[in-house]
Amino acid sequence: MTHGQAQLIAEAERRLGPKAIITDQQDIEPWVTDWRGRVHGAASAMLAPASTEEVAEIVRLAAELRVPLVPQGGNTGMVAGATPPGDGSALLLSMRRMNRIRSVSAEDRRAVAEAGVVLETLHEAADDVGMRFPLTLGARGSCTIGGLTSTNAGGTQVLKFGTMRSLVAGVEAILPDGSIHDGLSGLKKDNRGYSLDQLLIGAEGTLGVITAVALRLVPAIGARTVAWVGLESPTRALELLRFLEARTDGIEGFELVPQDSLRLVLKHVPNTRPPLSGEHDWQVLVEATTPDADHDVAGELERLLGAALQQGIIEDAVLAANEAQAEAFWKIRDTISEAERAEGQTLAHDISVAVADMPAFLVSASGKVERAFPGVVASGFGHLGDGNIHFHVRAGAHAAPDWYEREGEAITRFVDDLVTAAGGSISAEHGIGQLKRAELARLAPPGRIHALRAIKQALDPLGIMNPGKLVP
């Protein structure tokens, strides 16, 4: 522990009380390693403030004593963006005690949640007033509003409602100089200069600590229906999406699943069965919803899929007969990663290209990877309607205990080069954190890297906010 850290801990304990300081290494242990166990950090203490003013106190002390802080929510990130450096040079700043929902209003279609509120808790609070917070993802039981905002999280409902950036109405944060940025005023129009709210969304805690967020709510789901569709190719899948979107605004989930992924799920995940009787090279899970309980959304989707079948866009389709079957369809989609891991080693790439370009990219990139590294298996699944595919490369014939070390970097660079050449993003929704920083440095235009560094240096000249993350 550095002298500055010791001073900060003593002073924070004096001002905020013992509850706000955790120094027992057993209690800290679960939070200094990312949840996938790939990056191990160290921190001599975890600070756990319970209010905006307490966070501001800690940041002011950190600035004064030059002690870096690593803000953390649910520790569910994919790129080790909330994992402290391994040398113990930073303290963890856990936001989990800031877990109040300050307000939730159906009339204003708005909730204000503190950074440490768990996503599922917000879902329930919105539900209680007959509304809905539409963003959701696998980690909803542990990820937090602060982390979701700091990473501009996406998930499965982005098609209709956008990422966090579209759902955040305002941000409260402590800037690196300890000042409070209050963007929670609820103004729908405000043109008083650069949007600090927008700058903090997706900044991964490198420009300040988000303490609370105002969020847009949408009307609760009145009815929903889920269909499983078999078709020939990703091109046909996009054609289906366009066909549906031109005829209804109810489509909110559209997930592409290759036959290979379905096969692995059926093989490795208990209690799964194929939704369709025949085999199809590609499939799509379609979810349609409506806020109007009287609207026959299932009938509408059935009719539209029938028309798509007649026009030769799709090969087959089935609607979930009930809620249990709908859940069963989603389970197939949600367990693909798990099934792939059960099958063997897998390298995951969270990439995006323009929506219209994704079908061709997916087919061509899979082929190129498999030719460049003969024996591996490449495929993509996920959010076709967002142009965002989880592009996975399985070890296949290359499987070996040291496969990741031996080939991982080369394969990832190969994939990232293909994505960059296609004008795409090497991080569609997971962010940069620690794990993608070298690739960002390698592939981003120099002007962009310069701008990111200049903004970081301008707002955090002492480098105390989440050091070693995002900015190359």
Added chain:
Amino acid sequence: MTHGQAQLIAEAERRLGPKAIITDQQDIEPWVTDWRGRVHGAASAMLAPASTEEVAEIVRLAAELRVPLVPQGGNTGMVAGATPPGDGSALLLSMRRMNRIRSVSAEDRRAVAEAGVVLETLHEAADDVGMRFPLTLGARGSCTIGGLTSTNAGGTQVLKFGTMRSLVAGVEAILPDGSIHDGLSGLKKDNRGYSLDQLLIGAEGTLGVITAVALRLVPAIGARTVAWVGLESPTRALELLRFLEARTDGIEGFELVPQDSLRLVLKHVPNTRPPLSGEHDWQVLVEATTPDADHDVAGELERLLGAALQQGIIEDAVLAANEAQAEAFWKIRDTISEAERAEGQTLAHDISVAVADMPAFLVSASGKVERAFPGVVASGFGHLGDGNIHFHVRAGAHAAPDWYEREGEAITRFVDDLVTAAGGSISAEHGIGQLKRAELARLAPPGRIHALRAIKQALDPLGIMNPGKLVP
């Protein structure tokens, strides 16, 4: 003309040709004064590049030679944000030759327009492919996409579609170091660090020059209906909005008009008549639209207004019988400022508070202003559903040639203090430019001013981008 300016002009002429350089003062004259004639600037030349690469060339030269540039679109701003300094220290950078619509696609619901494209031209281009760009405002025949983006413009359709920030899918810009920021890739998901797109929206050209913008299109209007409603108070008006919004998602215009404003329009604007037979203290113009031509949006609105009448929310209402009458209703709304000017001197304030707070604020602020400056007349009209009111103070009994000079600043400070105390914004949609800079400096929290300055200094260390604007 400074030596640097002369060098820049000579070099730009050599590289870009004579068409890109205007030095005839007669040609420059219309562009160095803001359109309302309140701020007079000077510039020895106006540069008019025709491509992104040409803008980049100019910015690189400007950086090298330390010559400040003032980017300008249609020169329709309300805060002199595109007017050069009076000392001739900057050159004008006109974007009007960059006026290509690079693409417009109904399938992608997207258009890419260069900065100099006039809003009305974009409206027509979207219309041609059966789509719609929903943002609109009075200056649509001359304002440009670059200016609208740089000022995060609003207008009358914000209620349903948001400001430019909601409609911009990506920005291409030249940063102050001459590098090209290309945000036009069309990625729906991209988490590679701070959003430069979002930073440039609303930055008023102080962080770079926007050269092109990708814009979201929405389905064309299938049917629309306009109603004029009489009611008792702004509180009732908001109640009506909530009532309607809970029952339909078709409401896209909701403009509040006080009786006093209606009276002035009827008095000063030819060919106007009162939409309702009786008098009402307040009125609202409601516009409802639907993309579905088969949907009876007029019948729906009529039924809902009937229910609101029965519940005592409103006093009377009439639907426009045809398109001509709909235009006549809008004409009343759109000529309020003109009618007020015809009546006498007026001070305009473009303010916002939280939507739910606006009715009470409007009534209380009007009373306070009239008590503090006995004889003046204060009232507000406009975008109630956005919490954004154009709060006007008429000279009334104070009318005198020197009224603006004598009382203008004191009244504006008084209004801005009331807005700030209510947690509102002193610039809801017009921006800061030159005219509101002193008030921003006076009223913004020190932490925010520090952050704005730090960002400006970081990205434009030489101070060549639109000097003297926005940043206090």
